[in-house]
Amino acid sequence: MLMKTSAQSLTEQLAERFSSRIRSRLLAPGTRLPSVRQCAQQHGVSPSTVVAAYDQLLAQGLVVARKNRGFFVREMPTPRTEGHLVETKHAARTGSSPVNATALIRGMFHKISQKPHPGMGVFPPDWLESTFMPAAVRKVTGMRALQDFSLQYGEPLGDTGLRRVLSQKLASLNVHADADHIITTVGATHALDIVSRTLLRAGDPVMVEEPGWAVEFARLSALGMRILPVPRRADGPDLDVMAKYCEVHQPKLYVSVSVFHNPTGYCLTPGSAHRLLQLANRHNFHIVEDDTYSHIAPEHATRLTALDGLQRTIYVSGFAKILAPNWRIGYLAAPSALVEPLLDTKLLSTLTTPALLERALALCIEQGQLRRHAERIRTRLDAARARSVKLALGAGCSFAAEPVGLFGWVDTGVDTDALAQRMLDEGYLIAPGALFHAARAPSTLMRINFATTQDAAFWRVFTRLKASG
Structure with a gap:
């Protein structure tokens, strides 16, 4: 005040x-x-x-x-290279605003208050606490092992033990990938970046779901790509729109979140997946499938990679959401012909990835601790979702998509960009709907995190500010 x-x-x-x-x-x-x-x-x-x-x-x-x-x-003046200026101008032409996405990320690190932040895309830290993670680190860091890990670079593809365990884990999702087809990365976002930098060049068109992950729009814009937004429906992408893009622009890549899509929570249907793969084969483009929420999703959910058998698809996932954000462990599984080019890009960007934490993660998966931990998270999330939905409906909101997974896609009935500024004054960071579109435009929608919107106090403030707007 x-x-x-x-x-x-x-x-x-x-x-x-x-x-x-x-x-x-x-x-x-x-x-x-x-x-x-x-x-x-x-x-x-x-x-x-x-x-x-x-x-x-x-x-x-x-x-x-x-x-x-x-x-x-006003745009803050900062020292920039000539190349970065070109990318920034391109982002302006395409209507994207990378900084809008990074504003949300910055909110994760510069907390404006101790209150829960409904706009965040992660579980609260106390949800992720465990005793098995520190134990796994201690086990793999004996005196001799610590020196071995510290005094040399890790394996280029990533720790062999972790890749073998990941291969087995993927098999449970009907995604069959040998360990030699898996590359570990510094988080799932790094995996997406490796794919983009390998398959695309500045100015290339790339199809991305809309509404979609704000950071993906921002990241591709910063690389100078031409974003082709594909409307995401309950059953999957709008295939008619994709077909027109293919005929006019010949895009090389389509980025998809098939399961528990962010922000809607939609899951791809088998029929839509089949037609999508036919389109990819007919028009010769690759699909990168971001399965970030696999740990809280049903194993039987339709995944493009499972149907395609790693022919035109590249599978991406990670462990920041469910286990250890600061371990920064992600991975990708790719077709044989793309493994070496993708590995070259990884080596140019990070050399190798830290083997110590990769080995500890492998131990957590092998001993079943990650699976049991994920089950506890899912149970807790189900209860949180029920409470959050009840509070949201009581605050006069409606859901634009069925409430599932971690996120709710909520229609507030007011401009959420303007509402976001007023909520900041009360110590709450929300995610307005405009963030999830390639070209920012006023929206009455917002994405909420079910894990952080169980507090009735937030909804009381929301209701008051909504009425005063």
Whole structure:
């Protein structure tokens, strides 16, 4: 709250609040600040105080004023290479805004409060706590082993033991991949990046589901790719739209989350998967299947890689969501012809990956501890989802997709970009629907994390601010 008794004036306090959020990228470039009247009402100050605060932000070069439109966050000047400038210009042409996605990520590391953050894409840390992870690390780091791991690089493809265990784990999902077809990575996002850098060049068209993972839009835009958004329906992607893209643009890649799609929670149906693979064969493009949520999904769920047998598909997953975010262990499974090119890209970006934690993870999987841990998470998530859905409906929201998995795709009935700014003032970071589209546009939708929206206090604040908007 702004305090009249503070050593700073109300104007200085308000300007500092916006300044801090702009500099930390919690307010992305291009974001419109609340109107003077709205801001005055939200903060309980006079319009003249708001005007003075906005004038300070103008003087600091943090915002720009547009006649008859209001005040907008300005792009922060930073040293950039010529190549990066080209990529940034391309991102502007395609309508994507990488910083909007990184604003959400920055919120993970620069916590604005101790309150749960409904917009985050991860489980709360206390959900992931275990005794078996430290025990596994201790077991693989005896004096001799620690020296062996530390004094030399790991294997290029990744630890042999982990790749063998991953091969067995994939078989339980009907994805048959030999250990030599598996490459470990620094998280699943790194795996996606390896695939993009290997198969694509700047300017290449790539099909991505929409709504989709905000970071994927941002990452591909930063690489200079042409994003072709494919509407995601309950049964799978809009194949008519994909067919038209194939005829006009000849895309080389399609990025998909088949199971528990982010943010809708949709799962691909067998019929849609079959037609999609036929389209890929007919038009000669690859599919990268991001199975990040495999640990909380049914094993029998339809996966493109299982149907395709690693012909046109590349399978990607990781363990940050379910086990250890800071271990940064992900992996990909690829067709024979792509293993060496993908490995070359990995070696150029990271050389090898840390074998010590890979060996510890292999132990957790082999002994069944990861499976039991995932079962506990699923049980806890089911209970959290039931509570969150009840609270969301009670707050006047509706669900644009059936509530399953970790995320809910919620229709609030109000502009969630504007709502997000007001929620920040209350210490809550939400994920507005515009983040999940290639071209940012106003949306009444938002993604909620069921694990962090069980608190009735959040929904009371949400209801109050929604009504005051």
